[in-house]
Amino acid sequence: MKSPQAIIHLSFSSSISFLFYGLAIICLTSATISASYSGNETDYLALLSFKSMITHDPYQVLTSWNHSFHFCDWSGISCGKRHKRVTALRLGSQGLEGSLSPHVGNLSFLRELDLGNNSFQGTIPHELGRLSRLRRLVLHTNKYSGVIPTNLSGCSNLEELWLAENKLVGSIPKETSLLSKLTSLAIYNNKLTGGIPPILGNITSMERFSAAENPFGGSIPDTLGHWKSLTVFQSGDCNLYGRIPHSIFNLSLLVNLSLADNHLTGSLPSEIGNQLPNLELLQLRDNELTGVLPPSISNCSKLGILEMSQNNFSGKLTVDFSKLRDINSIRLQDNNFHGRREADDMRFIDSLKNCTKLVDLVLDNCNLIGVLPISIVNLSNQLSSLYLGHNQLFGSLPSSIGSLVGLTTLDLENNRFKGRIPSTIGKLQKLQRLGLNRNQFSGHIPDAIGNLSLLNDLYLSSNKLEGHIPSSLGNCKKLNGLSLAYNRLSGNIPKQLLQLPSLTYFLDLSYNSLSGSIPPEIKDLNMLSELDLSHNNFSGTITSSLGNCISLILLNLSGNIFQGIIPSSLSSLRGLGSLDISQNNLSGKIPQFLAKWNSLEFLNLSFNDFEGEVPVLGVFANASAFSVLGNNKLCGGLKKRNIQPSQSSDNEWFLKVSYKELLKATNGFSTANLIGEDGFASFYKGILDSDDYNFVVVKVLHLQNRGAHKSFIAECEAWRNIRHRNVLKIITSCSSIDFQGNDFKALVYEFLPNGSVHDLLHSSANTLKLNLLQRISILRDVATALDYLHNCCQTKIVHGDLKPRNILLDNDMVAHVGNFGFARLLGTDLNKNSSTEVNGTIGYAPPEYSIGSEMTTSGDIYSFGILLLEVMIGKKPTDNMFNDGLSLHKFAYMALQDHVIDVIDGDAIVLQSTEANAKKVEECLVATIKIGVSCSVDSPPQRMDIEIVVYELQRILDMLRSI
Structure with a gap:
């Protein structure tokens, strides 16, 4: 047994040992922390x-x-x-x-x-x-x-x-100006407001200022000119307005100047290229800059990117690009670079031969006039994108275009190119998009287009192409969109085209003369979204193979000669949003599956021979979403007006009417019923005793006037060939004698309650005012009627007297072209007129008629151009202001150089309700006036084709409706 002293000693020793152990742990931990x-x-x-x-x-x-x-x-x-x-x-x-x-x-x-x-x-x-x-x-x-x-x-x-690309708000602190050593400030892509503080100019060390994509507002401070070392100035999309201070153009070290997508105004200094010799990027697109594009830009010899698109630059493009050997991208679209007196705006192409690094050349919608020079062959083989659409280029497309083997996009749409599409286009084997639509190309589509194996989109619509669709298109294995509409193509659809699984976007073959049945290979297009075969000569039954095209959202087969029933296989098209099979010879009952589709928003079954009851569910529950007009055997449904035909059948077209009945209808041709007169006739409103018609207009010929009898015959012959919704409907003619034994000739039309366009524009008694949407819609209707008369009638018809008095409006403000007293049926004896006979009305008749030229469809185009300008500007071509060489055409043309909106009739702009819409509205106005000016040029061959007019007005109308 241990003594107490021993126990105490042991206890003390243990305590000491524990203490030393704890101290060791603490020291070790401290050493670790110390190491950190x-x-x-x-x-x-x-x-x-x-x-x-x-x-x-x-x-x-x-x-x-x-x-x-x-x-x-x-x-x-x-x-x-x-x-x-x-x-x-x-x-x-x-x-x-x-x-x-x-x-x-x-x-x-x-x-x-x-x-x-x-x-x-x-x-x-x-x-x-x-x-x-x-x-x-x-x-x-x-x-x-x-x-x-x-x-x-x-x-x-x-x-x-x-601090760029965050979600910062508020303004740039003024205290930032105290950072006297700051060389780079990057605050782009935030939500900063309050403008660019002028005091920032105190930071004289600044070299890079990147502030794009902030809603700053305000103007560019002149004090930023103190940044003498600045190389980068980027403030695009900052809601800036006003002029660019001259002090900015004194920053000679600038390499990158980007002020795109603002509201900057004024012109650029003529010496900009000498003041900023180090520029590699000049980006001022999407502003409101005016004046000429300074030729001194050619002295910016290091320039790689030039973006000046979507401004109001004008005057001839005279920059000498030959000095810009490093230029990679030239984007100047949406300006007005036409030289006022010369038609050689494309000469600048010659100066691009030294630009061996050029990849993008974008000059669409620049009002360029001229031919595409052969020197286009000298452009860089690195050139990937060439955009020259929406100009006034004419002549042929040079075969040298095939030398631009680097092209992936070639867009020449909406010009006036003529002649054949050169077969050398097949050499552009990197091409992915080809746009030659809305020109005047003729001849056959070259087979060589089939060599373009990488092609995604092909637009050849609105030309004068003829012959067959080349089967070689079946080699374009990546094609997903094809438009050949509004041409003169004939023959069958090649089955090779329908066996392209890549065709997923659209196939538009409308308004041609294609024939035969729809090939069964159509079933292979099971991923296609839009198919338009309307207004051709397709016949037979609607193939059941269409039921395999389950991705269709639009199907248009109208205006053909299809017969038989709607195949039940179409019930598979459950995603269809628009179906138009009107103007065919289809029969049978309306399938019930059409009423079960939730996706269907538009259905047109009119002018066929369907029978039985009209469903009342689905699309049929909305009277404005479907039409079954012209199907006499249908019954039931929501509204009678959607079922009754708009015209009688051909064998019942003329109603029997006598002189006595017309005398009674017009209350004895009383002056109270007189609603208008012209050189050949008087027009009376009347009430006809008929189950089908009530109010009518009776046109009584002044047979004592020279030419009136011939006018009557011409109009009767014209009406015999016409059936169109935008042409005034004739009810009957009357050729008899009156109660005094005199010859009596009259024509009876349907009465349209909203009168003539002339009265709506110029009559002080008329309280109904036309807004912009209505005016464009009316013009579209008139152009559609002309297209029908010129290109779709069995015998081509020239109206000869197109003017606002002859455009009548129904209850829905749909326009109808009337008064065919001057009409000519081309290719018949009725087209022969004496050299002393004057056609048309002063101010609307084309200049060639005054020197004895025969009437042509081109003359109608001129009259339409004048009519369009009158509708938009509100001035008659005979207005007193048009003298001393000034005409309505020249007045409109000069407005295009300045500010179109200033000359538009004030009543037209009520559509513009917010500032946000203003720019779109003005774009529509400019595009419309351009059509009028292009149609009313003196030279007949240079006038715009009516198919292109229809297309453009529809595009403008769609744009306005989207606002």
């Missing part, structure tokens, strides 16, 4: 706080941030060699999520903080303003919100500040 911060505890704790606020670290970059390593060895950390203090924190593009700890403001030796391209959120800590040694602060491409801290001005040594 070596006495720099402030930096260590700040970094731990930073880590603690990171909620997601997908690449595990912060795993090294632990006690095993000194913080100077942690990922993304750099330290000074002497004091081991943190000098840089670089964790850009690491996918980090979380918020930025305010304790980072304790890293007092920090010179660089780079957290760009992560997902930090919350506000930027104002404690960062304590980092007086900081030179580079990079927080771009995150999710920071709130304002830019004002006390960042405390970072007095800051050289680069990157």
